[in-house]
Amino acid sequence: MATNIAAGADTRLWNAEADEHDPISARTFGFWLYLLSDALIFAGLFASYAVLDNSFNAAGGPIAAQIVHPLEGLIQTFAVLGSVLSYSLATVAMKKGSRTGVIHGILGAIVLSGVFLGIGAHDLLGLIAQGDGPDRSGFLSIFFTLIVSHGLHMVFGILWMLVMLVQVARTGFNQDVVGRLLNLRLFWQFQASVWVCVYVYVYLLGGYN
Amino acid sequence: MLVNLQGPWSPLIGRLSLASIPYDNPILVTTFIIVALLGAVIVAAVLYYRKLPYLWREWITTVDHKKIGVMYIILGLVMLFRGFADGALIRTQQVMADGPDSTGVLGATHGFIPPFHFDQIYSAHGTLMLIFAATPLVAGLGNLIVPLQIGARDMAFPYLNATSFWLTASGAALVMISLFVGEFSSAAWVGLMPFSELPFNPGVGVDYWMWAIQISSIATTFNAINIIATIVKMRAPGMTWFRLPVFCWATLSTNIIGLTAFPILTVALTLLGADRYLGTHFFTVGMGGNFMLYVNLFWLWGHPEVYFLMLPAFGIFSEIIPTFSEKPLFGYLAMVGATFAIAGIGWVVWAHHFFTMGMGPGLNGYFSAATMLVGIPTGVKSFNWLFTMYRGRLTFATPMLWALCGLVLLLIGGLTGMMLAIPVINYTVHDSVFVVAHFHCMVLVIGAALFAAVTYWWPKVFGFKLDERNGQYFFWTFVIASLVLFGGMFALGFMGETRRLDYLYDPSWKPLLILEEAGIFLYFVSIYYFFKMLYVSLRDQVPAEADAWGTSRTLEWLTHTPVPFYNFAVTPQIHALDELAWRRSHGLEKAQPEQYVPIHLPNNTAIPVIIGALSFAFGFGLIWRIWWLAGFALLGMIVAVIIRSFDPNKGYILSAEDIAKMESNTGSASVIAEQPVRLPLSEVEAH
Numbered sequence: 001m002a003t004n005i006a007a008g009a010d011t012r013l014w015n016a017e018a019d020e021h022d023p024i025s026a027r028t029f030g031f032w033l034y035l036l037s038d039a040l041i042f043a044g045l046f047a048s049y050a051v052l053d054n055s056f057n058a059a060g061g062p063i064a065a066q067i068v069h070p071l072e073g074l075i076q077t078f079a080v081l082g083s084v085l086s087y088s089l090a091t092v093a094m095k096k097g098s099r100t101g102v103i104h105g106i107l108g109a110i111v112l113s114g115v116f117l118g119i120g121a122h123d124l125l126g127l128i129a130q131g132d133g134p135d136r137s138g139f140l141s142i143f144f145t146l147i148v149s150h151g152l153h154m155v156f157g158i159l160w161m162l163v164m165l166v167q168v169a170r171t172g173f174n175q176d177v178v179g180r181l182l183n184l185r186l187f188w189q190f191q192a193s194v195w196v197c198v199y200v201y202v203y204l205l206g207g208y209n
Numbered sequence: 210m211l212v213n214l215q216g217p218w219s220p221l222i223g224r225l226s227l228a229s230i231p232y233d234n235p236i237l238v239t240t241f242i243i244v245a246l247l248g249a250v251i252v253a254a255v256l257y258y259r260k261l262p263y264l265w266r267e268w269i270t271t272v273d274h275k276k277i278g279v280m281y282i283i284l285g286l287v288m289l290f291r292g293f294a295d296g297a298l299i300r301t302q303q304v305m306a307d308g309p310d311s312t313g314v315l316g317a318t319h320g321f322i323p324p325f326h327f328d329q330i331y332s333a334h335g336t337l338m339l340i341f342a343a344t345p346l347v348a349g350l351g352n353l354i355v356p357l358q359i360g361a362r363d364m365a366f367p368y369l370n371a372t373s374f375w376l377t378a379s380g381a382a383l384v385m386i387s388l389f390v391g392e393f394s395s396a397a398w399v400g401l402m403p404f405s406e407l408p409f410n411p412g413v414g415v416d417y418w419m420w421a422i423q424i425s426s427i428a429t430t431f432n433a434i435n436i437i438a439t440i441v442k443m444r445a446p447g448m449t450w451f452r453l454p455v456f457c458w459a460t461l462s463t464n465i466i467g468l469t470a471f472p473i474l475t476v477a478l479t480l481l482g483a484d485r486y487l488g489t490h491f492f493t494v495g496m497g498g499n500f501m502l503y504v505n506l507f508w509l510w511g512h513p514e515v516y517f518l519m520l521p522a523f524g525i526f527s528e529i530i531p532t533f534s535e536k537p538l539f540g541y542l543a544m545v546g547a548t549f550a551i552a553g554i555g556w557v558v559w560a561h562h563f564f565t566m567g568m569g570p571g572l573n574g575y576f577s578a579a580t581m582l583v584g585i586p587t588g589v590k591s592f593n594w595l596f597t598m599y600r601g602r603l604t605f606a607t608p609m610l611w612a613l614c615g616l617v618l619l620l621i622g623g624l625t626g627m628m629l630a631i632p633v634i635n636y637t638v639h640d641s642v643f644v645v646a647h648f649h650c651m652v653l654v655i656g657a658a659l660f661a662a663v664t665y666w667w668p669k670v671f672g673f674k675l676d677e678r679n680g681q682y683f684f685w686t687f688v689i690a691s692l693v694l695f696g697g698m699f700a701l702g703f704m705g706e707t708r709r710l711d712y713l714y715d716p717s718w719k720p721l722l723i724l725e726e727a728g729i730f731l732y733f734v735s736i737y738y739f740f741k742m743l744y745v746s747l748r749d750q751v752p753a754e755a756d757a758w759g760t761s762r763t764l765e766w767l768t769h770t771p772v773p774f775y776n777f778a779v780t781p782q783i784h785a786l787d788e789l790a791w792r793r794s795h796g797l798e799k800a801q802p803e804q805y806v807p808i809h810l811p812n813n814t815a816i817p818v819i820i821g822a823l824s825f826a827f828g829f830g831l832i833w834r835i836w837w838l839a840g841f842a843l844l845g846m847i848v849a850v851i852i853r854s855f856d857p858n859k860g861y862i863l864s865a866e867d868i869a870k871m872e873s874n875t876g877s878a879s880v881i882a883e884q885p886v887r888l889p890l891s892e893v894e895a896h
Contacts (some may be wrong), residue, residue, distance in 0.1 A: 013797065014779040016806040018360075018446045026365045037430050037472045044476030044506060048491070051502050057488070059497035134489045138497030141489035145480065163851055180854070182301040 024179045031183040036189050038153075042194050045146050046201065052142045053206075060136035064206025067127060067143070071205035076116050077195065083112035084192045091185050094173065102168050102181070108162050109188065113154050120151055137179065150198055153191045160184055212488045215411060223835035224413065229391045234326070235315055236298075241389050249590060263883055270813040272367035273774055274352050275686070275880045277374045279670060281349025282608035282663065288381055289342040289656075290736075295334035300694075302327060304726045308716030314432050317711045327711035330397035331415060333384065340422055341381045341516070342654065346659045347521045348377070349431050351460045354666060355436060355770035357765035357772065358454045360781050361794050365438035367811045368853070373432040375821025380425030387417040391832070397709065399507060400481065402492050402500040407485045413832050416485065420828040423478045425469045433467035436460060445764070447783030451545075454763045454787075455538060458545045459524025462552040463517050464786070470513035470556075477506035486831075508559040516555035520548055522658030523590055526612045527749035529592050529665055532761045533609035534601030537787060540593040547586035547593075556584050564635045573632040580630035587623060588672065606758065607680035611661030614688050617655045622650030625699070643702025646695045652735025653691050656861045660687075668757035672879060679742035694728025697721045724745065731802025762787035767798070773878035775808050778868050805865040805872070812860050812889045816853045820846050859890040 055063055086108030093101025124144065127133065134144035164184060167177050218224055231237045244853040255261055268276055305311060306320030317323045323329065352370065356363060364370045387393040394414040396405040405415045440461050444453070452460075458679060480491040480502065490496040492503040531538045560568065594616060611790045625647040628634050638644060664769070668674045701721050706713065713722070756766040766789050768777050785791035792798045823845045830839030871878035 011795075011797075012782045012783070013792075013800050014802040015782040016779050018780040018782075021361075021443060026438055026442045029442060030366060030369075030434050030568065033434040033468060034439055037434070037468050040469050040472035041476055044473045044509075048476070048480065048502060048506070050500055052491070057497035057499065059495070078515075134483070134487060136490075136496075138490040138493070138499060139481075141483065141491050141498075145483060145489070147745045159847070163854060167855070169754075 005141050023175060024182065027130075027179045028182060028186070029188055035186060038190065042149070042197070043089055045142070045149060046197070049142045049146055049202070052138045054139070055145050055165055057138040058140075061137040061140060062132055063139065064143070064202065065209055067132065068203045068207045070203045071208040072119060072123065072198050073207075076119050078143050079112045079116040079119070080195050083109045083116065084189055086112060087185060087188050091181065097173065099168055099172060106165055106168075110158055110161055113158060117151060117154060120147065124148070146198060146202065150191065153187075153194070157184070157188055157191060160187070174182070182190065210330075212407060212486060217516075218834065221836070223830070223833040223838075225390075225835070227834050229413075229724055230389065231392070236322070236326070238689040240351060244385075244388075264884070266813065267883060269818050270371075272363070272371050272811050272813060272817075273880065274356050274364045274367065274370060274716075275670060275772060275774070275776075277464055278349045278351075278353030279880075281345045281352060281374055281377070284381060285342050285344075285349060285659075286344035286380055288337050288345070288456070291385070291734075292334055292337035292342050293556060293732065294331050295337065297732070298322065299327070299328050299334060299670035300722075300725055300729045302330075302711060303713055304719075304722040306711060307713040307719050307722055309714070310716070311712075313352065322711065324711045325395060327397065327707070328397075329393040331709055332394045332414075332418065333387075333396050336394075336418060336422065337384060339398065340425055340651065341384060341685050342378075343518045343655055343659070344425070344429060345377055345381075346849075347518055347655075348373070348429065348461070350521060350525070350659070350662050351432075351436050351464070353670065354662075354765060355439060355457055355460050356443070357669070357768070357776060358457050358763050359440060359443060360764055360777060360783065361439060361443035362780075362808065363811065364435050366435050366770070368814060368817065369431055370435050371814070371817035372820055373428040373435065375429070375817045376428035376824055377425045379821045379825040379828065380421040382424075382825055383417060383421040383424070383832070386829070387414070387421075389415065393686070398509070400503070402476075402481075402503040403494050403498075405481060406493055406500075415454060415481075416832040419478050419482060419485075419713055420832055423475065423482075424824050424828055425476050426478075429467050430471045430475075433464035436464045437468065445780050448495050449783075451542070452783055452786045452788070455527035455541065455544055455548075456521070456524035459520045459527070459548050462548045463520040463524075466513045466517045466520070466552050466555060468610055470510045470517065473506055474514075477503060477510065478704070480506075486834075502558055504563055505559070508562045511562065513552075513555045513561040515651070516551055518655050520552060522615065522655045523548065523551075525658040525662045525665075526594060526615060526762065527590075529608045529612045529661055530597050531787075532758055533604045533612075534598045535604075535760050536597055536601040537762065537790065538593070539596035539599075540589075541786065543589055544593050547589040550586040550857060554579060557581065561630060561635070564632045565639050577630050577632050578625070581627060582819040584623065584627060587619075602855075604760075607677060607684055608661045608665035608679065610684050611657045611664065614684070615657035615661065617690070618650050618654045618657060622647060622654060638702060640696050640708050641702040641708045646698035646702055649691075649695050649698070653695075660684075665758070666765075668753035668770055668881060669765060669772055672752060672876070673746060674753050676742045676745040676749070679738050679745055683735050683738035684735040685740055686731050686738060689729045690731030690735055692728075693724045693731065697728070701725075712790055755788065762790040764788050767792070769872075769878075771876075771879035771881065773871060773875060774880050774884065775810060775863060775868070775878070778802055778805055779871050785867045801872075806869065807865055808863040810860055810863060810887075812887070814856075814858070815854070816849050820849050823849065861887040861889055863887070877886070 051057075053064065086105050088101045088105075090105025090109070093105055124147065127140075132140055134141045160180075161184065164177070164181060167180070171177060214224070216224065217226060227421070235564060244477065255264060257708075268280065271277065288495060302320040302322045306313070306317070313319045313320045313321065352364065387673045392412055392414040394400070394405070396410055396415055396418070398418075400415070401621075404410060438455070440457055480489075483489040484491050484493060484498075490498040492498050492500040495501065508680065527538055527544060547786065557578060558580045560572065561564070561580045564576070565571055625643070627642065629638070630649060646772050664675050664680060701718055704715075705713075706718060753770050755770045757770055758766075763771075764781065764783070767781060783789065789798060792800070823842045827842035827846065830836070830842060
C-alpha cells in the first residue's frame, strides 16, 4: 500500500531528468505485446483446427493422415530453424558492428525461408490440383488457412528483411535500425515457434494417427 | 478458388451499379439529404473561416494524444447519435406494427419499415453502439487521460496512436457509406450463422459489416498495445505501481482484454471472409462446416468485449466518486484486485450467451457458476463506492449524478444478469426482449460513465466547464427516458416478446410499447438539452481553475487548465497515491517549477491519415469485389509504412525560453490554440 511521505524543505516536486525514457526498451516491449496478440490469432486458428479435425468435417474428402508428409515437413522444419539461426548470426554480427555480417546473415535467412515456402507452396498447390483445395471440406479449409497464415507471416518477415537490408546498407546502426533489427529477430523466432506447433500438431499428430 | 457470384460483376467497378443506390427508399433519401446538408454546412464553415490549414496541421496530422483522444470522443458521440437514431426507428416501427389490424405506409405491410430494411437497422444499431460508439469513446478517454494521470509527455508510440484512430474512423466511414451505397448486414450485429453465409445473404451487407469491424478491431488491438506500453514504460518518477490512479488500472486491465480478445474476433471474421470470398467451409451447413464454431469464436471475443467497455466505466466512477465525496477511494487495493478479477473471469464465461446450444448440463452448470462469480468482484466494487461516499462531504455536480445513476443501473442490470446466468431461466427468456433490456441496462452503465467522464474532464481540455443547469436537465431527462423505456421492455420480455421483430402479433402489448415510445420521446428531449448545454457552455466559456472541481485528487489536475500540448512543463515527482491531494494537504498544490529544460516532442505526420484513407479504399474494394482497388490500396498501405520507416524525422525541441513564455500565458499553449510550425530536428541540423 502506498505510504504518504511528509513534505520537507528539500522535497523534490519536479524531476526534469525524467524525460529520458529508453526508446528501444519501449519498442521491444510494445513488440512483445504485438506478438502476444498475434499468438492469440494462432490460438484461435489451432482451436478451430481442433474443432474441424474430424472425419465428418472432412465431408468424404481426405483426412490429415492422407495428405500430410511428415518427412517433407521435417525438411521444412530444418529450413525454418536454419533461417532463424542465420538471422541470429546476423544479430551477433550487429553486436560487433559488422554491416556485412548482418547483411550476409539476413540473406541466408531469406534464402532458407524461400526453400521453406517453396516446399510448402508445392505441397498446397499439388493438393489444389488434385481437387483437394480449401473449398473441398471444412477440414481442408482450416488446414489450408492455418498453413497459409503462417506462410503469410513469413512473407511479411521476408519483406521486412529486404527493407532492413537497404537500411543497414544505407544508414548503418542508428537507434531506429537497431530497434527494428531486434524486433525482427523476435518476429522471426515467433514464426518459427508457430511452425514448430504446426508441425507437431498437424504433421506429426495428423500423419501418425 | 474465388466464389462465383450471382448477378452482374465487372472488373472495373465490381458489383457496383446504379441499382446499388437506394434512391427509391424515402427514409434513406431523407437521411442522405440531412447528412449531405450537414456535411456541406461544415465544409462551407471550414472554408469560409479559412480553418482548413488549422484543421490539417493541428488535428488531422496530429500525433498529440489529447487531440487524438478528443477526435475519438467526437467520433464516438456522432456514432452514438446515429445508433440512437436507429434505436428510435426500431421502437417506432414496433409501436406502429403491433397487431394484425396495424396499417402500413412507405411500402411496408405493417408500420413504415419493410422487414429487410428493419433487419439492417437493428444490425446497424448494435454494431454502431458497441464497436463505433462505446469503443472509440473508451479508447478516446484512455488516450486523453492516461498519459496525464501518469505524468507522461505522450503515449509510448504517438504515430501508431494516430494510425489507430484513423483506422477506426475508416471503419466507421464504411458503416456510414453503407447507408447510401448498397446495404448493411441484415444478420444482426453478432453475425447470425449460418445466415451470414453467402447462399443465405448474397448481398454486400454482411461484407460491409465484416470489413468495417475487421478494420476497426485491428485499430483497437494497436491502441491496446500502445496504452499498455505507455502505462508500463512511461510513468513519472515516483509513480510506483500502487500509486497508479484507479482509472489507469482499469484502462490497463481493459486493454489487456483488448489485446487478447480482439485477435479472436479477427480470426472469426477472417474465417467468415474466407467462406464468403474463397468458398471455404468453416461455418457452412454442409461440406463439413460447423457454424457453432463461429458462435463460440465470436463470443470468445464478445464477452471479454463487454468487460472491455465496462471496466473503464468502473474506473471513471472510481475517479469521480472520491472527488465529489472529498474522501480518498475506499479500498484501493481491493478495487485493483476486483478490476483484474473481472477481467480474468470475463475470459471464461462466453458460452452463457448460448446456453441453448445444447452443450449439456455439465458445461451449462460450469458457465452458469462462472458467470455468477463475476458478481463477487463487482459487489466488492459497489460496496467500495458506497463506503467512499459514507460520511463524505457529497456534492451533486453533474458528473457525480451520472456516476450515481450508473450505480443504480448497474444494480438493475447486474441482478437481471444473475437471473440470466441460471440456465433454467435462460432457456425460458432466451432471445426475448428481457435479455435486450438487461444488456441495455449494462451498456447504459457504460453510457452514464462516459457522459460523466466527458463532463468531468471537459474543463481539463477546453478550459471551461460544461453548463451545470442544462447538464442536469440532460441528465434527468436521459435517466427517466432510460427507466421508462427499459422498464417497459423488461415487462414485455416476461410477456413473451422476442427480439428483432419487425411485426408484433399481440395487440395487448400496445400500452407498454407506447410507454417505450414515450421513453424515445424523452431521449429526444435529453438530446435537445445536451446540445443546449454545449451551446451555453461554448457561449459563456467561464474559465476553470487548474483543479476545475476543487477537490480532485489525481495528477491530471496538477497541470494548467486547459492542458498545454506538452502536458507538464517539467515532469512532476510523485510522492503518494493521489498526488494532487498529497500536495494540497502540504500546501504545495500551487507550486510551480523554478526552471525549465528543453522538451523533445514528435512532429506531425500525414502517414496515419493516408493509411486510414487507404484502408477505407481497401475495405470498399473488397466489399464490392473491385479487386484492383483493394490490391492497390493494400500495396499503398505497405508502401506508406515502408516510406515512414525511411523518414529520419526525429521530432523537434521546445526550448526552455519558449516554455517559460508559454507558462506565463498558458492559453497560448492550450491544445486547441494554433501553434507556429516547428521544424523537425533533422532540418534544424541541416541549416
